[in-house]
Amino acid sequence: MSKQVVIAGGGSAGTVAALAAARNGAQVLLLERGECLGGVATSGALSVWGPFDDGDRLLDWDRDGRIEAGQPLTPEMQVGKRIIKGIPEEILQRLTDAGAATDYQYGFIPVNPETLKLVLEDMLLECGVEILYGTQVYDVVRAGDRIAALCIGNKRGSQQLPGEVFIDTTGDADVAEFAGVPTETGRASDGQTQGVTMVFKLGGANFAGRFYQLREEISQAEERFTEAYQRGECTHLYKVGCINKIPGMSGVVAVNTQHSYNINACDPKDMQKAILQGRRQCHEIAALMKKYLKGFEQSFLLETAQYLGIRETRRITGKYVFTREDILSAREFADSIGRNAYNLDIHLPGAPGIGDPIFLKPGSSYSIPYSVLLPQKIHNLLVAGRCISSTHEAQSSLRIMPCCMVTGQAAGTAAALCLQYGCLPGELPIKVLQAKLREQKVCL
Known part of the structure; x- marks a missing residue:
């Protein structure tokens, strides 16, 4: 069952990573502990995506009410410029065509989880991705500063899965943790994480x-x-x-x-x-x-929900640690691999309530650097989704599903390019990766 790219976790980040890697020529195996793709959007029952745009988040609910009441949207009420495109936009279009997602003009987008399960499987099978359900990663085999194989368990017992490039999209940085990558959990002060939710x-x-x-x-x-x-x-x-x-x-x-x-x-x-x-x-x-x-x-x-909605667990310490200030200043990185415009959204760890959300200015967004996908110590591993390298505060913006798909597309594309160029993820020329992402309609 050896594949060139082995991806652990079939949620929003992992599914898009698998699509990106396969479409760029890699042989891909996607491991998922459950029995469907989509993660929180399907098994977690949280069937709403957004934002895909850089509009005024404070107007999302008023915009919804105006449209439903048949009232025209004034210019300042219009949804913002779409900044998340590429594979996430393609998935959204397939859902819309099937009547399984609402019109984008609202901002936040409810989706049908049952249709989403089928759409994601169809897209992966179309490009030859092998999906292995009911499978959990419980350890890794290291060879120096690389992972040689993932140790997995399922109904057939335990086995080792070798690969050339590995992508951790478990949400909890499981593969990175097993491989000895430095990680952090929760707040810097006490390690407490955001509250969890059963939808x-x-x-x-x-x-x-x-x-x-x-x-x-x-x-x-x-x-x-x-x-x-x-x-x-x-x-x-x-x-x-x-x-x-x-x-x-x-x-x-x-x-x-x-x-x-x-x-x-x-x-x-x-x-x-x-x-x-x-x-x-x-x-x-x-x-x-x-x-x-x-x-x-x-x-x-x-x-x-079959799965709890987990907002935060481990985060890797990567080549760069993304911060609150990077978000609020709408920072532009030279190694950008995508964009996001979601606000800081911390669900308090120890008591009811949500910390005061801090919003970006309407029309602004921040770039996400490739370096937050690159863990320290292990050189053939990429990380995508909510466990990328960031602080507790920054992660509250990065954790949403459209952003996870953005980092998934970058990780999958990078993995495939590494095979083509015969290099490790940290050696891949950023301009090569960015050129390929632009070909795939990713906004950098």
């Missing part, structure tokens, strides 16, 4: 627009939630959170509100706690919404 789906919802944003109704419902908590009707004090309709599923919504705190998602005991707590709380929240939230009187719980 759930409801059927029978009835409201206008793609997102539930009736402010008065939300305020009234949350008052009732508080009273219910004080009466002992529920175990925690809940918020309504983010609710979005799922395209092609009448009356079905995804609800992103539950949080578990003080969780290290790389610790199995903490994960057990978060899963058990999360599922119980999803049932409680669903019951409260049915009882107290307008438009949910006939709602019912359809599904709790």
Whole structure:
């Protein structure tokens, strides 16, 4: 089963990395612990992407309301310039053509997770990627400063998978950690990571627009939630959170509100706690919404996510560590491999709430340097997705799925070019990589 490029993790970053590597001529094997591709967007039930543009994020919800009300958008209300293109845009177009994604003019984009699973598999199979589901990486075999093979386990037992270039898109930097790459976890002060969330789906919802944003109704419902908590009707004090309709599923919504705190998602005991707590709380929240939230009187719980929504665990220490200041200054890097415009979005580690989001100026975005994909110590490994080299604060912007796809496309393209040029990822001329990314319509 030896392949030239072996990728661990079939979420948004890993799937796009596999596509990019295969389209550029590499033989690719993609390993995924679950039974579908897409990660948080599918198994995690978080079926909303965005932003793909550099518009004013504070206007996203108002823009949604105006469009649904049939009101024209004034120039300042228009969505921004699209800065995430390439393979992510291609996936989005396939979903849109299938009626499984909403019009881009809104900003944030709900997608249909079932269609997404099929679209991603079709795209990988079209270019010859081999997918191995139900497979976990548990160690690596090193040969000096390189990885010789990944140690994997599945229903056939354990085995070693050799390769020439490896890409870690596990989200938790598992491969990097096993190989001895320096990593950091959480805040610099105490190692605490952002809260984790179990997303759930409801059927029978009835409201206008793609997102539930009736402010008065939300305020009234949350008052009732508080009273219910004080009466002992529920175990925690809940918020309504983010609710979005799922395209092609009448009356079905995804609800992103539950949080578990003080969780290290790389610790199995903490994960057990978060899963058990999360599922119980999803049932409680669903019951409260049915009882107290307008438009949910006939709602019912359809599904709790198969995977927890993990915002942050390990991050590699790479050749460069991306910082908060790089984002807020909209820094331009000479080794740029893509762009992002999402705000700083820290879900507090130890208590309910979200740290004050800090937004970029409308029309601005920052470049992502290739050097944050290059780990220290191991020279035939690339890293993409939410575990790239960054600080705790910067990671809160980099972690979103469109940005993970951007870094995935860069990593997959770089891996294939390394095979063509007979070099290691850190030796690949940046202008060669950038030229190839531009050919693939990536915005640098």
